[in-house]
Amino acid sequence: MAADPLRHFWHPVAIAEELKDEPISVRLLDVPIVLWRAAGKPTALHDLCVHRGTRLSLGWVENDNLVCRYHGWSYDCAGACTRIPSLPSGQAIPRKARVARYHCVEKYGLIFVCLDEPRRAIVEFPEFDLPGYRAFFFGRHHWRTSAARMIENFMDISHFPWVHPGTLGDRCKPLVPNIDVKRGDGELYFEVESDGRSRTDPSIVTTDKVTYRIVLPFTIYNERITPAGERLIFFFLASPVSDNEIDRYMFLARNYALDDSDDKFRKFSLEVAEQDRLVVESQRPEALPLDLSEELHLRGPDNCAVVYRRMLRELGMENVA
DSSP: OOOOGGGGSOEEEEEGGGOSSSOEEEEETTEEEEEEEETTEEEEEESSOTTTOOOGGGSEEETTEEEOTTTOOEEOTTSBEEEOTTSOTTOOOOTTOBOOEEEEEEETTEEEEESSSOSSOOOOOGGGSOTTOEEEEEEEEEESSOHHHHHHHHHOGGGHHHHSBTTTBOTTOOOOOOOOOEEOSSEEEEEEEEEEEOSSOTTSEEEEEEEEEEETTTEEEEEEEOTTOOEEEEEEEEEEEETTEEEEEEEEEESSOTTSOSHHHHHHHHHHHHHHHHHHTTOSSSSBOOSTTSSOOOTTTTHHHHHHHHHHHHTTOSSBO
């Protein structure tokens, strides 16, 4: 069986603040992973002791080594066993006494893991710490669906009148323009116009430019720009915990109302996300079908979805988690 192409991409697996003095257990693509800090840096190993298959995440950190709770075997940040207490002093530790180590970095306040050699860098989110912007993290939300289904839902503007009436859409205006989707290196891009409200005078209706940048496999950079130059950016990362479970990490950044509370932005966005979750979790199959004959597609409204599915297939994926 061919290796899963998703193993060659960075995926967020934890919030950095969760990783303190003790190891924690996470899953990515159904692979059990133990995270811990060695010399302050995050480390990711396969979460099974090579000796008797015990979860290493049940153990503890000692002198920057991870100690298995069952028999006290210790592992360094490279996954090599450094101590077996039951062996007499001087006896060599078997060369096979090691566990798989995974690529692991900390960025944007998250812990990212790549199970094999990375195919591309973590997507840039420049407004995260850019002067003149206020950025905040919404948190992690667990959805019972596939990452690709969630990404496709976000880029699908034809569902706005039906799932988000009165907020993102109007059921009296269901027509979707023919979207021109541009392809790049491992990503796609499109833009649409959308009615908005002036930030300074809500009685004034504006025509905002909304851009969507989807970086394969599961990252979205979405920007709304008003005629006055006010920018609202959503940054999404969908992490495939398993074939039908994801953790959804979401950030927002803006260059206006910098002293305002984030609560109104958070409340609105979480209400929209909950409306989406109910629909997306009901989709079957959970995995996104990449054979275009398996679901019906409409020219115009589904242009983005068709391009996205074709690009995933070109990566070597089949129906994707």
